Amino acid sequence: MGNITIKMLAKELNLSTAAVSKALRDSHEISERTKTRVLELAAALNYVPHPYAGSLREKKSNTIAVVIPEVADSFFSLALNGIEAVAIENGYHALIYLTHERFEREKTILKDLESGRVDGVIMSVTMKTNTFDHIKTLNKAVPMVFFDRVCEEIDTAKITTNDEECGYQATQHLIDRGCKKIAILSISESLSINAKRIQGYQQALLDSGRQCEASYIIDYGDDPTENFERLRKLFQTADRPDGIVATVSKMTTDIYLVCMELGLRIPQDLKVVSFSNDSTVAILNPSLTTITQPAFEMGKSAASILFKALKNKYLVLSEESMVIPSELIVRNSTSSAV
């Protein structure tokens, strides 16, 4: 771990450390000849300035933080690729923090970020985030941009997709394909995107003159065994649904597996629409009808707006919010031909 320091360069060159430091910063106080000597030795010895020292001086870390629940998820991993692409273009690093859906961990991470470790933050909240003081405090210290799981209470840029419309569209599609009893899996009551998807679902049912039954809105939490059990129960009731909307991608595997176990056929016995960006949707058995979100574009837009704010401190972030529409892609899991 023998890092080269300014002191070592100074000793080698028989100069003061101040002179070496000034030469490295290209100060006018130092002669060109001395600068050349310093720079040549620094290059030869592979001297790298300590990044934290530089950032204390410049008050810039050239780093942004991305705070997201998870990367083992096609939506977030694609969004992250979009964020990274823009960060690289701007000569920045993206520090990636995973909350794993834990509210306490989100608070700890945000507290840590208050201290100036990064120049800006891009964030998607946990499914359990239901108070916002920790976000408000950080938002005073560094510019923040939200994407997907936004925080309505914070006055800043929010990059979302048309969640309510998508909930409506998915449900309407199931109605069009002849479904009478449509269920929806709900990931969290406190997430605004989830609430909007549910609202769209409810509105589509109302607009077609149907009742919204609370028993068809199913909680889907973070305990895999409970989720599976809840689906198994739902699919075994006399009044089992003949159509279902999965509000996040990972629910799909459970729906398909429970159907296989119970001998229910998709789409004959149950039609399925899922919010998903998985690359495998076309090769599932049967292929899956999806609401495909513009994940990469959402990440890219969130990062572009954050860098706009970093370059122009007078930018009003809340005026930069965007809604990028998702797309319904019809495949065999909602086919009406039986």
Added chain:
Amino acid sequence: MGNITIKMLAKELNLSTAAVSKALRDSHEISERTKTRVLELAAALNYVPHPYAGSLREKKSNTIAVVIPEVADSFFSLALNGIEAVAIENGYHALIYLTHERFEREKTILKDLESGRVDGVIMSVTMKTNTFDHIKTLNKAVPMVFFDRVCEEIDTAKITTNDEECGYQATQHLIDRGCKKIAILSISESLSINAKRIQGYQQALLDSGRQCEASYIIDYGDDPTENFERLRKLFQTADRPDGIVATVSKMTTDIYLVCMELGLRIPQDLKVVSFSNDSTVAILNPSLTTITQPAFEMGKSAASILFKALKNKYLVLSEESMVIPSELIVRNSTSSAV
């Protein structure tokens, strides 16, 4: 953006900045009464010490770097979860850097890490990494642990799975299921794990008295259109394979889609084994026989060994290498019942 500084605390309390700084560090030179006053005001104003200043003093960043090709991949996202779990336990942050399989980007990242930004590095190289000076240089500055795509040239801990055996096992399974012409998709000639999987494939063919034909070892690069075209050509030749080994998960979707397009049936016309950790493998059409790697465990082990090294600087990292076996899970894509 209105951060509270030591100077502001000092002014408010009518103390010197040095006294405030000492009080915050719990110095014996400062009276308990003054310490209490300082800490109370610091708490009230939500003062957070600048992390870089602290790390210059302590020479510790409490951060590790994870350098990987991609997160939109089930293996790496699960491994990352394993690394993160251990980092959190140790009170560390994991800084995640994505190379996107670009060698130049890998070099830039490693150069940046030389400067002491992190205390240790966990890494999986790009598929194009074929020189190693950038890694050797970083390895002199901070402890490094490799996982999965290791770098044989560097003398440190390497966490791998039994790649050669898995290549053998996958191929043997296809032979057992009656395949006569077995192809393998190869992701990169320079990656040691890829070379080992191919060696295992070749050995299995030799052991069953068969020829290894070079035309059945197919390059699978990072251009999606070319990959698709190459598969389409292979599957249209008179001598098309009746069995195929996919050495990484993302190849599966292409194989299935080309078969759908050409009207080839899996497993009747082509049997498929894939290295994969995707959660959807059981619900594919047909369900996919896999070599399932211990992704989470590999990440966890890599991180545990790195933290062991951070706590004990006399640890000989190269003696900590581990091989964690993968598992062949047989599903319908290699079924012999037709």
